[in-house]
Amino acid sequence: MDFDIDPGLPVPIYRQIVEQVRRQVAGGVWRTGDELPSVRALAQQHAINPMTVSKAYGLLEAEGLLQRRRGMGMAVADVRPARRPAQRLALLDPALQAAAQQAAQLGLGATAALQAFKQCLRQQGLMEEDDDA
Amino acid sequence: MDFDIDPGLPVPIYRQIVEQVRRQVAGGVWRTGDELPSVRALAQQHAINPMTVSKAYGLLEAEGLLQRRRGMGMAVADVRPARRPAQRLALLDPALQAAAQQAAQLGLGATAALQAFKQCLRQQGLMEEDDDA
Amino acid sequence: MDFDIDPGLPVPIYRQIVEQVRRQVAGGVWRTGDELPSVRALAQQHAINPMTVSKAYGLLEAEGLLQRRRGMGMAVADVRPARRPAQRLALLDPALQAAAQQAAQLGLGATAALQAFKQCLRQQGLMEEDDDA
Amino acid sequence: MDFDIDPGLPVPIYRQIVEQVRRQVAGGVWRTGDELPSVRALAQQHAINPMTVSKAYGLLEAEGLLQRRRGMGMAVADVRPARRPAQRLALLDPALQAAAQQAAQLGLGATAALQAFKQCLRQQGLMEEDDDA
DNA sequence: GTGGTCTAGACCACT
DNA sequence: GTGGTCTAGACCACG
Numbered sequence A, B, C, D: 001m002d003f004d005i006d007p008g009l010p011v012p013i014y015r016q017i018v019e020q021v022r023r024q025v026a027g028g029v030w031r032t033g034d035e036l037p038s039v040r041a042l043a044q045q046h047a048i049n050p051m052t053v054s055k056a057y058g059l060l061e062a063e064g065l066l067q068r069r070r071g072m073g074m075a076v077a078d079v080r081p082a083r084r085p086a087q088r089l090a091l092l093d094p095a096l097q098a099a100a101q102q103a104a105q106l107g108l109g110a111t112a113a114l115q116a117f118k119q120c121l122r123q124q125g126l127m128e129e130d131d132d133a
Numbered sequence E: 001g002t003g004g005t006c007t008a009g010a011c012c013a014c015t
Numbered sequence F: 001g002t003g004g005t006c007t008a009g010a011c012c013a014c015g
Helices: A015-024 A041-043 A050-061 A086-106 A108-124 B013-025 B040-044 B050-062 B085-105 B110-123 C012-024 C039-045 C049-060 C085-105 C110-123 D015-024 D040-048 D050-062 D085-105 D110-123
Strands: A067-068 A074-076 B066-069 B072-074 C066-068 C074-078 D066-068 D074-077
Touching: A015 A074, A015 A086, A015 B085, A050 A074, A050 C049, A074 B040, A086 B013, A086 B085, A086 C039, A086 D050, A108 B110, B013 B050, B040 B072, B040 C085, B040 D040, B050 B066, B050 B072, B050 C039, B050 C074, B072 D074, B085 B110, B085 D085, C012 C085, C012 D085, C039 C049, C049 C066, C049 C074, C049 D015, C085 C110, C085 D015, C085 D085, C110 D085, C110 D110, D015 D050, D040 D050, D050 D066, D050 D074
Parallel strands: none
Antiparallel strands: A067 A074, B066 B072, C066 C074, D066 D074
16 A cells, blocks of 8 residues: 655646556555555655645545545545456556657657557566567 | 647646647657747637747747747747657657556556557557557 | 635535535536636635635536636536436435435424425525415 | 434434434434433444444433433433424424525426425325325 | 645544 | 644746
8 A cells, every 4th residue: 555656746746646546446456445544644654744645535535436434544445346447448548649649749650669668568567578579 | 730739638738839849840750941830820720828829939949949030930940850769769758658657557468558559559640550560 | 606605504615615516507507618706716705715715626627517727717617418407306306305304203294394395495486475386 | 213324424423313313302203211222233233333323322311312221221311302393393494495495506496396305205205105295 | 817736734523 | 543624825837
């Protein structure tokens, strides 16, 4: 239940939290009933303001991904499995679209773009080093 | 000389313009002397504020990518495109890194991510429809 | 475009704002493109903190009811008409359910409850004074 | 001696208990000497915290509606129910007022609101299914 | 001018 | 202990 927060990024802190939860839940890494770190704990751990964490949690609750259990913290809500399989790729799509558009504008070919992407996937541990799929 | 502008994206409009020009020039798609649409034309075409276009053009001029020619609008300045693919790939890298990281967090495999990326590249006209490279 | 805000109520201010917008939009009183008062204006008018207003607007934007127009304030979003006809009654249901349950617990009959409700509707100007429908 | 508790509602659980007891007693549905479920039983039955039940019972005792009988649990105290319907209707009024106001804001007519309310009353068993009073 | 974000700190309510 | 709400004030980004 770790968060990767970097106040230096251009993307707001509360949004970093929101997006990480979204992906971890969509990816099935976090499951229904899992408890999240408390607002205060997460805030202290990353030296950020509790209200910033609270804002993120509030948005995720409104979104239906988290469930508030009064006096007992937040937990991953009962996400319908229908949400998962198809929508994981949908969550990835914007990033891929942006990358493809940029490749076109840079006058790069598909082969070069794919090679570079494979390299990134390897860095993420999603491909073997010598795999050239 | 088309721009792809979406006021709905989180990235500011002026920045969408700046980055597209940067890439088209770096990629050699636009070349020295090519004329850009006038501030008014671009603003009207995309229903955005002329000041927004003007701000983008101003930044690009300060950057040396564009040249203001009195009474004749803006044109691509005398800059050489990044000749070597490596330089252009470097500009593409951030987008690919982000996509790969998100794929990992979503619990997706390299194969699925690559398939989806190929689909995006096809939509950009960088791959043949039936190519599965 | 008036808001009826009472800091004395048990329901949080930001939620009073959210619910009023929801109903006015669902009821068709406010329509697509209508501009809302600015965060600062609404805050000053009711002597509340701008952040409180901002929180409400933010939730309504996430909900899709409002649209942010950068640098130009918020406006009623392009609400699909499908949203209106059936869902208006759905928005009223919780209040009616609660009232019916309380009537039952108070040992009141349907006739008495209906009479009292009609009286309330008259006070809201929804029925003629001498109407007994 | 049933309670209708929903942790999902915005109204706190302890308050849901308090208000239901108040109404059942005022309506004469529960009478002097009637025994309430034990703190533990009620807590287990609805999967809520015993302290929450205890808090509600304590408030009701302080209010004089319940009586603690050593070793024998809580029972309805020696209170006369609100005999006149007018008194009971007064307790129902806030809920009806809220519903009528919301109907107005939703742009609904009296007829539609009344029909929906009748349906709710039927679900509570206060009207015959085919009654259209 | 617009809204967004974050901070610091206070107070409340629920369990 | 938990989260929720509000305030006051600062700074940023956008148009």
